[in-house]
Amino acid sequence: MTPQAQTAARTSPDGASASTAAPPPLPNAWRAAAARGAIELRMFFRDQQTVGFIVALPAILLALLASIFGGHDAATGSGVTIGQLYTAGLIAGGIAGTSFTYLGITIAQERANGTLKWLAATPMPRTAYFAGKVVQVIVSALVETALLLAVGVAFYHVHLPSQASQWLTFAWVFLLGTAACAVAGIAMSSLPKTASAAGPLVSLTLTVLSFISGVYVVPLTTIPAPLRDFGSLFPLTWLAQGMRSVFLPSSAAHLEPAGSWQHGVTALVLLAWIAGGLAVCTRTFRWQPR
Amino acid sequence: MLQNMNSKAVVVRGLEKSYQDHQAVDGIDLDIESGEILALLGPNGAGKTTTVEILAGQKMRTHGSAEVLGADPAHAGRGKHGRAWRARIGIVSQAAGAAPELTVEELVSHVASCYPCPRDPREVIALTGLTEKKDKRIRTLSGGQARRLDVARAVVGRPELIFLDEPTTGFDPEARRQFWALIRQLSADGTTILLTTHYLDEAAALATRIAIIDRGRLVAQGTPGELRNNSGARNAAVSWEGADGQRQTKETSTPTRLITDLAAEFHGEIPGLTVTSPTLEDIYLELIAAEGGAQ
Numbered sequence: 001m002t003p004q005a006q007t008a009a010r011t012s013p014d015g016a017s018a019s020t021a022a023p024p025p026l027p028n029a030w031r032a033a034a035a036r037g038a039i040e041l042r043m044f045f046r047d048q049q050t051v052g053f054i055v056a057l058p059a060i061l062l063a064l065l066a067s068i069f070g071g072h073d074a075a076t077g078s079g080v081t082i083g084q085l086y087t088a089g090l091i092a093g094g095i096a097g098t099s100f101t102y103l104g105i106t107i108a109q110e111r112a113n114g115t116l117k118w119l120a121a122t123p124m125p126r127t128a129y130f131a132g133k134v135v136q137v138i139v140s141a142l143v144e145t146a147l148l149l150a151v152g153v154a155f156y157h158v159h160l161p162s163q164a165s166q167w168l169t170f171a172w173v174f175l176l177g178t179a180a181c182a183v184a185g186i187a188m189s190s191l192p193k194t195a196s197a198a199g200p201l202v203s204l205t206l207t208v209l210s211f212i213s214g215v216y217v218v219p220l221t222t223i224p225a226p227l228r229d230f231g232s233l234f235p236l237t238w239l240a241q242g243m244r245s246v247f248l249p250s251s252a253a254h255l256e257p258a259g260s261w262q263h264g265v266t267a268l269v270l271l272a273w274i275a276g277g278l279a280v281c282t283r284t285f286r287w288q289p290r
Numbered sequence: 291m292l293q294n295m296n297s298k299a300v301v302v303r304g305l306e307k308s309y310q311d312h313q314a315v316d317g318i319d320l321d322i323e324s325g326e327i328l329a330l331l332g333p334n335g336a337g338k339t340t341t342v343e344i345l346a347g348q349k350m351r352t353h354g355s356a357e358v359l360g361a362d363p364a365h366a367g368r369g370k371h372g373r374a375w376r377a378r379i380g381i382v383s384q385a386a387g388a389a390p391e392l393t394v395e396e397l398v399s400h401v402a403s404c405y406p407c408p409r410d411p412r413e414v415i416a417l418t419g420l421t422e423k424k425d426k427r428i429r430t431l432s433g434g435q436a437r438r439l440d441v442a443r444a445v446v447g448r449p450e451l452i453f454l455d456e457p458t459t460g461f462d463p464e465a466r467r468q469f470w471a472l473i474r475q476l477s478a479d480g481t482t483i484l485l486t487t488h489y490l491d492e493a494a495a496l497a498t499r500i501a502i503i504d505r506g507r508l509v510a511q512g513t514p515g516e517l518r519n520n521s522g523a524r525n526a527a528v529s530w531e532g533a534d535g536q537r538q539t540k541e542t543s544t545p546t547r548l549i550t551d552l553a554a555e556f557h558g559e560i561p562g563l564t565v566t567s568p569t570l571e572d573i574y575l576e577l578i579a580a581e582g583g584a585q
Contacts, residue, residue: 024406026373035403039392046391046427115387121346121367123377124404275369288348 032128037135044102044136052236054102057142058094059147062086065216066156074219083156087148088247093206093215093238094144095174096181099137101202103185107133109197110290111189120287130186137182141174149247158247158248166246169263173242176270180235183277190284206236213237214244215290219255228257238266299324299451299482300345307340307506314340316506317354324450327473327483329497331490332340337506338419338486339384342453345484346381359451377405380449382457386440390429397428398442405447417440417475419468434465441469445476452476454485458492470496490541490574502577509577518570528552531562 025265044050068081074080119129152158159168185202192198212231214220220228220241231237244252245261253260300322307315315337322328330338343349345358347367356363359378364377389397398415402408415424418438425433431439437457443454454456454473459464466489475495478485487493493500501511510517525541528548532538542548545565550559568576 023374026406027403032404035400039389039396039400042396043389043391055498058403110387113388114383114385115389117348117385118381118383118387119374121348121379121381122401122404123373123406 007250029125033131033135034127036124036128036132039056040132041139044140046091050102050106054097055144055147056099058090058144059151060146061093061216062090063150063155065090074255078251078255080248080255081157082218083152084158084248084252085214085244085255087152087156087158088244089218090245091145091148091243092177092236093210094148095141095178095239096206096210096236097179097238098141098144098176100188101206102140102184103133103137103182104188104202105198107152107186107189108192109195111286112195114289116287117289122123126287133186134182137178138175141178145174150168152247161246168207169242170246173239173246173266173270176267176274177239177242180270180273180277181239181282184235184239184273187277187280187284190286193290205218209234209236214240221257230267237272238262238269242266257286297324298322298357298358298431300358300484302341302354303356304355305341305344305351307337307344308352313506315351315528318503318506318508320477320501320508321509322482324482325477325480326498327485327496328475329493329500330484330486331493331500332486332503332505332573333488338488338503339455340506341503342455342484342486343383346379346383346436346453348381348383360568363513365381370405377447378450380447380452381465382452382454384443384455384459388428390427392428393425394428394439394442395424397439398446401443406584407448409446409448410422411446414442417472419472423511434461438472441472442568445481449481451482451484454483456486456488458487458489466492479513490571494570502574503584504578510573514570515583517573526568527564527566529562529564529566537562539572554555 008140066086069082069086072082074082074085107116116129120126149158149160153160160171188202188205189198192201209231210216212223212227213234213236214223214231215236217223220237223231241256241261242263244256245263254260298321300320302318302320305315305320306313307407316565318337318341320328320341323542330341340349344351345356347358347361347363350364357447358366361375366372392400394415395411398411402411402414412421412424415421420435420438420442423435428436428439429473437460441454441457444454457468457473461469470492472558475484485493485496497514499511499513500517502509502517510520512520525543526545527539527541528545529537529539530552540548549560549563549565
């Protein structure tokens with residue numbers, strides 16, 4: 001064999017010289033993440049229980065709450081209806097449901113039933129698991145938001161923003177809010193001792209926060225200040241206020257406790273939750289049941 | 291030593307795993323040659339699963355040494371080269387997780403996409419007898435079919451070494467036979483297999499070597515034939531009808547001499563003669579009972 005032929009044999013892509021060649025490369029981490037995202041989306045949208053409770057429930061709540069209270073002005077002469085406030089608030093609540101609640105419960109289940117242990121033993125990069133969850137949460141939260149906006153626009157005088165700057169605000173509030181709630185959900189999934197305890201724990205947490213963060217009770221100023229202040233320690237208050245800043249007329253800022261949309265504080269609080277949540281997750285995440 | 295690394299898939303010395311209140315694995319030495327089927331046989335709670343989980347990198351040992359495919363399983367699955375090591379191992383554990391809303395083919399194809407050199411998912415589905423179910427949601431599978439799917443996803447990555455932890459528990463006899471055929475085929479392809487079971491017939495039918503484990507210790511190991519022969523000291527049971535018509539049974543280590551004597555006594559044919567050598571099952575039960583007797 002000539003030296004050239006030897007070189008050709010070594011670099012031959014068909015693996016003919018497999019005995020001397022390096023083992024075939026592992027699949028690219030990005031492709032693994034994309035594959036995982038596709039699988040997560042299929043599992044999410046095919047499960048009637050999650051589609052019912054996570055996607056449909058907020059839209060049904062909006063239809064109910066807004067048809068009971070919706071026609072009234074939020075405050076005399078404000079030009080803002082209760083229906084508009086509920087639409088923005090439930091968009092925030094829906095995002096928290098698809099990220100915090102869904103991840104908190106399903107990851108606890110996947111840990112308990114051995115899915116995580118098995119995945120960790122495959123050559124899938126472990127980051128691909130989280131990437132898959134990110135894809136699933138973002139897509140399902142967008143679907144959820146679109147559904148709520150459709151209800152709000154059709155029945156409750158919600159107007160889609162016309163300015164690019166408002167959509168930019170939507171984009172960062174959506175992404176930071178989803179990320180903050182998602183890392184909180186992932187961290188929370190390690191807390192309950194059993195998978196069956198995860199559901200009540202996570203749902204209860206979100207329900208309580210939804211009452212004091214401007215989701216179920218609007219406007220936020222109707223909540224007693226101490227409860228409201230407690231709520232403002234968590235991401236949901238800021239996510240909801242951010243959504244109101246996008247979908248409500250600017251005059252509605254006067255209905256906020258601070259009298260303004262507080263975009264700067266919103267970004268800081270959400271970023272702090274993301275950083276803190278990631279720190280907790282990297283320390284506490286377990287691939288096996290206790 | 292280099293020779294060892296090439297021919298042995300697993301080398302275990304003095305393996306121990308202790309928990310606060312009990313010793314699950316209590317000093318096990320075990321070698322698995324590349325390409326063989328080793329059955330780890332023992333009653334429930336003997337330490338089989340713990341041993342497998344330590345070797346698969348899913349549990350940390352407390353003492354002893356272990357080498358799996360040339361690397362220490364305590365670290366081999368982590369870090370930069372962890373994925374490459376994990377790609378060489380397939381695991382069928384007792385709680386294998388669930389993806390109830392995916393179809394059989396979706397899951398097997400997804401798993402295949404994680405490996406550098408996978409088998410064809412459809413071939414693996416056919417091999418595990420799931421072709422008819424390939425487009426069905428996993429939640430609609432029966433227990434036995436779900437177990438075969440566990441095997442499908444463990445082998446689709448073309449691993450060199452497969453850990454099967456009680457793979458046939460809950461199978462009906464026919465499903466077990468089919469499953470054994472599958473294991474033999476994997477072995478014929480050159481896959482090294484460590485199988486845990488509490489069914490002796492399964493170990494005897496499949497394994498090139500059997501290691502019997504009880505209370506975290508190995509009580510015997512060898513080929514099925516060796517295990518029988520090592521019981522040579524054990525007695526065969528010679529039984530016949532005595533002159534009074536009563537059935538007589540005598541256990542003896544020298545059955546031939548006894549039969550010769552009896553033949554002389556009866557002047558030829560011995561009425562109702564049977565000679566029974568201990569079965570593998572007798573030997574197994576005796577080993578387990580001997581250990582249990584120490585309690």
